[in-house]
Amino acid sequence: MTESQESHTGAAPLLEARGLTKDYGGTRALDSLDLAIAPGEVYCLLGPNGAGKTTTINLFLGFVAPSAGQALVAGLNVSTHDRESKRRLAYIPEQVMLYRNLSGIENLEYFAALGGQGSLGRERLVEILVEAGLDGEAAGRRVSTYSKGMRQKVGIAIAIAKEADALLLDEPTSGLDPTASSEFSALVERLRNRGVAVLMATHDLFRAKDTGTRVGIMHYGRLVTELSTAEVGHADLERIYLEHVSDNGGPR
Amino acid sequence: MIHHIVRKEFADMIRDGRFRWSAILVGSLLLVSLAHGWVQARKASQEHAAAQATAREHWETQGEKNPHSAAHYGVYAFKPRLALSFVDEGVDPFTGTSVWLEAHRQNDFLLRPAQDVTAAQRIGALTAAQVLQHLVPLLIILLTFGAFASERERGTLRQLVATGVGWRELALGKALGASGALALLLVPAAVAGATALVVANPGPTASPVARGAVLAGAYLAYFVVFLALSLAVSARARSSRTALVFLLAVWVVNGLVAPRVAVDLSKRVYATPSAFEFARTVEREMADGVEDIAPPDRAESTQRLLAEYGVERVEDLPINAVGVYLQESEEFSNRIFDRNYGALWDAFRRQGILQEVLAAAAPSIAVRTLSMGLAGTDVEQHRHFAEAAETYRRDLMRQMNGDMTENSLTGDFSYAAGAELWESVPPLEYEAPPLGWVLGNRILSLAVLGAWLAGAVLLASAQVRRAEVA
Numbered sequence: 001m002t003e004s005q006e007s008h009t010g011a012a013p014l015l016e017a018r019g020l021t022k023d024y025g026g027t028r029a030l031d032s033l034d035l036a037i038a039p040g041e042v043y044c045l046l047g048p049n050g051a052g053k054t055t056t057i058n059l060f061l062g063f064v065a066p067s068a069g070q071a072l073v074a075g076l077n078v079s080t081h082d083r084e085s086k087r088r089l090a091y092i093p094e095q096v097m098l099y100r101n102l103s104g105i106e107n108l109e110y111f112a113a114l115g116g117q118g119s120l121g122r123e124r125l126v127e128i129l130v131e132a133g134l135d136g137e138a139a140g141r142r143v144s145t146y147s148k149g150m151r152q153k154v155g156i157a158i159a160i161a162k163e164a165d166a167l168l169l170d171e172p173t174s175g176l177d178p179t180a181s182s183e184f185s186a187l188v189e190r191l192r193n194r195g196v197a198v199l200m201a202t203h204d205l206f207r208a209k210d211t212g213t214r215v216g217i218m219h220y221g222r223l224v225t226e227l228s229t230a231e232v233g234h235a236d237l238e239r240i241y242l243e244h245v246s247d248n249g250g251p252r
Numbered sequence: 253m254i255h256h257i258v259r260k261e262f263a264d265m266i267r268d269g270r271f272r273w274s275a276i277l278v279g280s281l282l283l284v285s286l287a288h289g290w291v292q293a294r295k296a297s298q299e300h301a302a303a304q305a306t307a308r309e310h311w312e313t314q315g316e317k318n319p320h321s322a323a324h325y326g327v328y329a330f331k332p333r334l335a336l337s338f339v340d341e342g343v344d345p346f347t348g349t350s351v352w353l354e355a356h357r358q359n360d361f362l363l364r365p366a367q368d369v370t371a372a373q374r375i376g377a378l379t380a381a382q383v384l385q386h387l388v389p390l391l392i393i394l395l396t397f398g399a400f401a402s403e404r405e406r407g408t409l410r411q412l413v414a415t416g417v418g419w420r421e422l423a424l425g426k427a428l429g430a431s432g433a434l435a436l437l438l439v440p441a442a443v444a445g446a447t448a449l450v451v452a453n454p455g456p457t458a459s460p461v462a463r464g465a466v467l468a469g470a471y472l473a474y475f476v477v478f479l480a481l482s483l484a485v486s487a488r489a490r491s492s493r494t495a496l497v498f499l500l501a502v503w504v505v506n507g508l509v510a511p512r513v514a515v516d517l518s519k520r521v522y523a524t525p526s527a528f529e530f531a532r533t534v535e536r537e538m539a540d541g542v543e544d545i546a547p548p549d550r551a552e553s554t555q556r557l558l559a560e561y562g563v564e565r566v567e568d569l570p571i572n573a574v575g576v577y578l579q580e581s582e583e584f585s586n587r588i589f590d591r592n593y594g595a596l597w598d599a600f601r602r603q604g605i606l607q608e609v610l611a612a613a614a615p616s617i618a619v620r621t622l623s624m625g626l627a628g629t630d631v632e633q634h635r636h637f638a639e640a641a642e643t644y645r646r647d648l649m650r651q652m653n654g655d656m657t658e659n660s661l662t663g664d665f666s667y668a669a670g671a672e673l674w675e676s677v678p679p680l681e682y683e684a685p686p687l688g689w690v691l692g693n694r695i696l697s698l699a700v701l702g703a704w705l706a707g708a709v710l711l712a713s714a715q716v717r718r719a720e721v722a
Contacts, residue, residue, distance in 0.1 A: 061414050063721050086416035097407035101267040102260065113256035114415040155411075162415070 011038040012075065014088070014166040014197035015060060019069035022055050022221075029055040031221040032069065037214075039165070042188060042198040044208035044229075047218035048245050053201035055221075057168050060199065061091060074165050087116055090164035094171035096155030100144040104129055104154050107143055112161040120161065132157035133183045149180040156187050167191060169200040173207055185211045209237050217244045253417065254425045261429020271395060271433060278383065278391045279437035283444055285380040289338035290448045300330040300349070304679075312675050316668040319652035320578055326354030327648070329641040329680050334628030335449050335460040336467060340381035342629025351638070353645035355652070356582065358589040360527070380445070381623050384471050385616050386507045388438070389478040393499045395433065396482040399426045400719055401492035410721045423487070423716040427479055434475070442468060459687040466687065467626040470698075473705045474619040480708035484715040510614030517610065518603035524596060537588045545587045548580040566662045575657030582649045589642070597635050604631060608696040611704075618701040625694045628684055632693050636685055644680045651677060 013036035020033040030052040037043045045053045058064045059071045062078045062085065071078040073085035098107045105125045112120055120128075129139045134153040143151065152172065159167055169188070173181040181204075188198060188211050202208055208215050209229050215237065216226045224244045232240065265271050307328040314325055331349040352359050403409040412422065449464050482499055489495035525533065541547045554566055554573050566573050604621070611618035624630035651673075660667030691698065 061410075063410065063413070083416050083418060086414060089414065089416075091411065091414040093407065093410060095407060097411065099260070099264055099408065101264045106260070106263070110256060110260045111411065111415055114253060114412065114417040116416065119256075158411075 011040075013038050013072075014074050015043075015168075015199050016072040016075075017056065017059075017069065018072065020056070020059055020066055020071055021068035022052075022059060022064060023067040028221050030059070033223055035216065035223065037166070037197045037199055039195040039197050040192050041214065042192050042200060042212045044212035044215045045199065045201045045218055046203070046205065046208055046215055046241055048203075050220075051218035051245075052221040053218055054170055056218075057091075057170050057199065057201055060168055061089065062086065088165045089168060090115075090159035090162045090166070091168045092152070092155045092159055092170070092172045094174045095148065096151045096158075098143040098146075098151055098154055101142060103142055104134060104139045104146070104150070104157075107154055108157050108161060111158040115158070115162040115164075117161055117163070125161075128161050129154065129157045132160060132187065133180075149176050152176060152180070152184065156184065160187075160191070164196065166197040166199070169198065169202075171202055172200065173202070173204055181207060205238055205241060206234060209234050217241055219245050254421055254428070257417075257422060257425025258428040258432060261426050262432040265395060265429065265433040266436070274391055274394055275433070275437045278387050279441065281378060281387060282380060282383045282437065282441045285378050285383050286338065286441060286444055286448065289341070289380050292341075293333050293338035296349070297333050300332065303328065303350070304330050308679055311677070312671060314674060316670045318665065318667060319656040319669045319673065320355065320575070322669065322674065323355035323649050323652040326352055327680075328352055329644065329682075331634070331637045331641075332682055332684070334463075334684055336463055336627040337629050338380070338448060339445065339467065340623045340627035340629055341379055342381075342624035342627055343631055343634060344629045347631070347634045351641050353641060353648065355578075355649055356585055358585075358593065358642055358645070380441075381620070381627070385474070385620055385623070388434075388471075388475060389507070389616075390503055392430070392434065392475060392478045393482050393496070393503055395430050396426070396479060397486055397496045397499050398492040399423075399430070399483055400486040400716075401489045401495040402486075404720075404722060405492055413721050419487075419716045419719060420713065423483055423712060427483060427712075430479060438475075462687050463626045463628075463690070466691070467623060470619055470622045470626070470701060473701055474615055477615050477701075477704045477708045480705075480712040484708070484712040487712070487716045487719040506614040506616045510610070511617055511620065514607045514610040514614070514617050515603075518606040521606060522599045522602040524599045524603070530592065530596065534588060534592050537592070538585055541584075542588070542591070545584065545591065548577060548584050550577050553577045553580055569662055571662075572657050572660045572664065572667075573662040575653050575655075575660070579650065579653040579657070582646070582653065586646060593642075600631050600635070605696065608694075608700065611697060611700040615701060615704040618697040618704065621697040622694055622701065625690045625697075626687075628690075633685065633690070637682060640682050641680065648677055 015035070015037040017033045017035040020030060020035075021028070022030040029050075033052070033056060035043070035056075045051075045056060047053055055064070059066055060073060060078060062071075062082045065079060073081075074088045076085045076088070078085045098104075099110070102110065105122060108125050108129060109120060112125075126136055126139050130136050132153045134150060134157065138146070138150060143154070146154070155172075167188075173184050176184065185207060188200070192198060192213075200208070200212065209232070212229045214226060214228055215232075216223050217240070218224065225240065227237075227240070229237075311322075311325075311327050314322060317325070329351050331344075333344075333349075337344070348360070400409065403412065413419075446464065449460055481502065482495075485499055485502075486492075486495045489498065524530075537545070538547075553576060557569055557571070557573050557576060558564060558566070561569055561571075563569055607617055608621055611621070621630065625632065655669055655673055656667065659669070
């Protein structure tokens with residue numbers, strides 16, 4: 001361990017925020033976030049709109065530069081190791097957007113190749129898509145015929161194919177039906193078991209409790225509390241969430 | 253990694269119905285304009301050859317007459333069409349391609365199709381050069397304006413950049429992918445053009461293939477300029493609509509506004525007289541002389557000959573004094589022509605140079621100048637032929653006046669030469685300038701196009717580096 005500190009599990013964290021701060025003009029979107037997510041951990045960021053969840057993910061992806069502090073991926077500072085840190089990450093946005101004129105297989109092949117996986121064979125690509133829950137027959141069809149759920153599954157397949165150390169999920173189950181959401185949770189569980197560190201921004205308390213190992217509640221850019229999902233029930237989580245996100249502090 | 257991007261961009265593009273239809277349209281227009289240009293050029297060459305042969309036959313079979321009458325009878329000279337003129341007819345429709353060579357006069361060129369067509373016909377007569385200079389850049393813009401901007405709007409750019417792919421790799425892959433799609437229409441057109449070049453009569457130049465290769469290179473550079481500009485704008489524009497509107501504005505300025513402004517500005521800075529004014533000036537100077545160019549004095553001419561031959565009467569001269577005087581008149585008018593046409597050509601040249609400089613504002617001006625130059629249809633090569641024809645005319649007049657002077661006596665108007673003299677006059681053998689001469693004349697356009705190429709690539713590189721995912 002060179003740059004990063006130990007996570008709460010004792011293992012070297014794969015995702016780490018140190019005093020991570022982001023200002024947009026005069027507005028502080030993220031305020032001194034300290035966070036460490038170890039291999040095999042699923043950390044769920046809860047919070048209302050504008051709490052700083054997506055900003056946190058954007059900072060880990062290097063899409064925006066921090067105003068202060070550091071975002072580290074596998075010990076690499078994102079600001080100074082942009083490409084290397086991205087190589088260690090996989091990212092699934094709220095709405096996975098794909099190339100409509102290409103099939104699911106072609107989309108996966110393209111993103112996997114750009115992610116450093118080279119040319120995976122067609123058989124392997126179909127295998128990954130099926131693992132992600134996509135019907136084998138649909139894999140060869142153009143994405144323009146896909147539903148949102150099917151596109152999300154291709155997004156998951158892209159993450160699986162990349163064999164990344166860490167996974168960033170930004171409202172990944174938003175708009176999915178319960179079955180698809182449940183399948184999604186099962187996949188995240190499988191990735192977690194492989195030692196992937198997962199950071200998931202979500203509004204879904206049920207999913208957070210069900211999928212996460214830890215939950216952090218954000219409000220106005222600050223991490224206001226953090227708890228282990230093993231220690232709380234669904235009802236407790238909802239109560240704690242509501243307690244913390246009631247308007248007891250405005251943006252600074 | 254780049255080959256994955258190239259392959260995806262290519263596949264994505266050719267599966268897009270908008271690309272297919274626009275490519276089919278532009279490709280068809282290009283092939284049709286090439287075919288039409290080739291047919292027209294071949295027809296014109298055949299007509300010129302037939303007319304030249306007829307003119308020669310008329311000259312040789314004009315019967316017995318005084319050589320000076322033959323000089324007034326005159327001959328026609330036709331500017332040969334170079335092999336590449338089917339790609340770009342340049343200024344030929346405006347300047348004309350044939351000239352009547354006769355005594356005492358340097359005539360204007362004839363056969364100017366531009367004089368005889370309606371405005372609608374001008375629009376309809378789309379040349380391959382126009383397709384290459386205007387429609388292909390438009391297609392490039394339509395293909396690439398959304399390269400980054402549309403991906404940013406759709407959200408795919410976030411996912412793409414999250415993979416760890418570099419911006420430069422992405423830009424290069426997109427450029428090569430679009431180039432591959434464009435090649436689908438440009439390569440068949442280039443093959444058709446090359447075939448036409450081989451099949452066509454190469455014309456009076458030793459380097460049609462080399463000219464063709466340089467022409468292809470110039471257009472390629474021009475297309476890369478548009479490709480790079482389009483990527484640069486797409487990388488920075490807030491939306492694909494903004495990118496498209498901006499690039500269409502660039503296209504309009506480049507293809508429609510700047511060339512007209514350049515022509516008008518060059519005419520304003522280096523004004524040339526109207527055809528009427530020019531003719532009146534020449535007529536006046538021919539009548540009165542100008543500055544140190546005085547019309548020959550017949551009496552003085554005769555006195556000089558009498559002194560030279562040591563005789564007192566013109567009847568005793570062993571030569572025809574009228575023939576000498578006629579040649580002196582030719583020499584005088586030649587000086588008047590050289591003075592006026594020289595100034596006119598120089599003004600055209602300065603206008604051309606200014607237009608080449610103004611290509612710094614629009615690459616279409618540079619590529620148009622290069623295209624006409626390499627096709628052999630620019631003003632400089634029109635001048636090259638006009639001067640060769642004028643030299644031929646002067647030699648012809650000298651030969652006719654010389655024959656009259658040597659073979660008849662002063663006052664003897666019964667002398668008539670025959671076929672032997674007419675056949676002794678060699679036909680005009682015009683040799684078009686070599687490629688080096690053309691490129692030497694167009695060095696400014698080459699430099700400006702090169703600067704556009706380098707500038708556009710650097711701009712694209714800088715803008716892509718500063719691009720944002722959202």
